[in-house]
Amino acid sequence: MNEELIKRAYELRSRGFTTGEIADELNVSKDTARWLILQVTGKKMEEGTQKAPVDFAINWKNLGSSSTRMMHVSAAMADLALEYGDVEVVVGITVSGVPFATMMAEIIDANITIFHPIKHRKEEDARGAISSNFASVEGKKVVIVDDVITSGRTVNEAINILNDLGANPLCAVVLIDKKGIDEIEGVPVESLIRVSRLG
Numbered sequence: 219m220n221e222e223l224i225k226r227a228y229e230l231r232s233r234g235f236t237t238g239e240i241a242d243e244l245n246v247s248k249d250t251a252r253w254l255i256l257q258v259t260g261k262k263m264e265e266g267t268q269k270a271p272v273d274f275a276i277n278w279k280n281l282g283s284s285s286t287r288m289m290h291v292s293a294a295m296a297d298l299a300l301e302y303g304d305v306e307v308v309v310g311i312t313v314s315g316v317p318f319a320t321m322m323a324e325i326i327d328a329n330i331t332i333f334h335p336i337k338h339r340k341e342e343d344a345r346g347a348i349s350s351n352f353a354s355v356e357g358k359k360v361v362i363v364d365d366v367i368t369s370g371r372t373v374n375e376a377i378n379i380l381n382d383l384g385a386n387p388l389c390a391v392v393l394i395d396k397k398g399i400d401e402i403e404g405v406p407v408e409s410l411i412r413v414s415r416l417g
């Protein structure tokens with residue numbers, strides 16, 4: 219498995235991806251992305267780089283490649299969200315949170331909108347932003363949806379922007395929470411699969 223990841227990290231690096239982008243693309247931490255790259259750049263004998271960081275690479279392609287499977291899993295995520303009461307707007311984080319959010323909104327008969335995190339925006343002074351093509355969030359009870367939490371930064375950013383826009387974030391729902399957190403900025407985090415460190 220490591221070999222496959224190392225190869226993918228190398229390919230991404232060859233295509234000009236930064237360490238942060240490789241981490242995002244492979245759903246691993248930046249430390250892990252750095253380690254993967256070092257394995258093929260000849261620097262692997264450097265101190266501290268021989269042992270792989272403790273991390274999990276998430277590959278949900280068997281789910282993402284089937285709309286039927288996505289629908290079932292989105293229904294389970296919607297069910298988690300409904301534990302926090304009526305939801306008015308489902309906020310999908312681009313890119314991978316969007317298909318889950320779209321299906322969840324259909325299942326619970328809520329509106330849908332999309333959040334672009336700052337890392338996907340090009341202008342130097344950009345902040346994360348809610349797309350103007352979709353539902354507005356002001357004064358609305360919203361649920362934030364993404365595929366994976368690694369550091370929690372992206373969900374944290376979404377919560378701050380939604381609060382600034384006058385929304386009421388009820389909870390964040392993700393497929394896999396690699397950080398195993400209960401809440402971010404006072405907003406509960408729910409996941410279908412939660413990874414917990416045992417030591």
Ligand SMILES: O=P(O)(O)OC[C@H]1O[C@H](OP(=O)(O)OP(=O)(O)O)[C@H](O)[C@@H]1O
Binds near residue numbers: 312
């Ligand atoms: O908890 P964090 O450390 O913030 O990482 C999690 C984020 O990273 C991934 O986004 P990315 O932009 O890599 O992928 P995507 O465009 O495929 O959604 C993932 O979809 C989350 O949005």
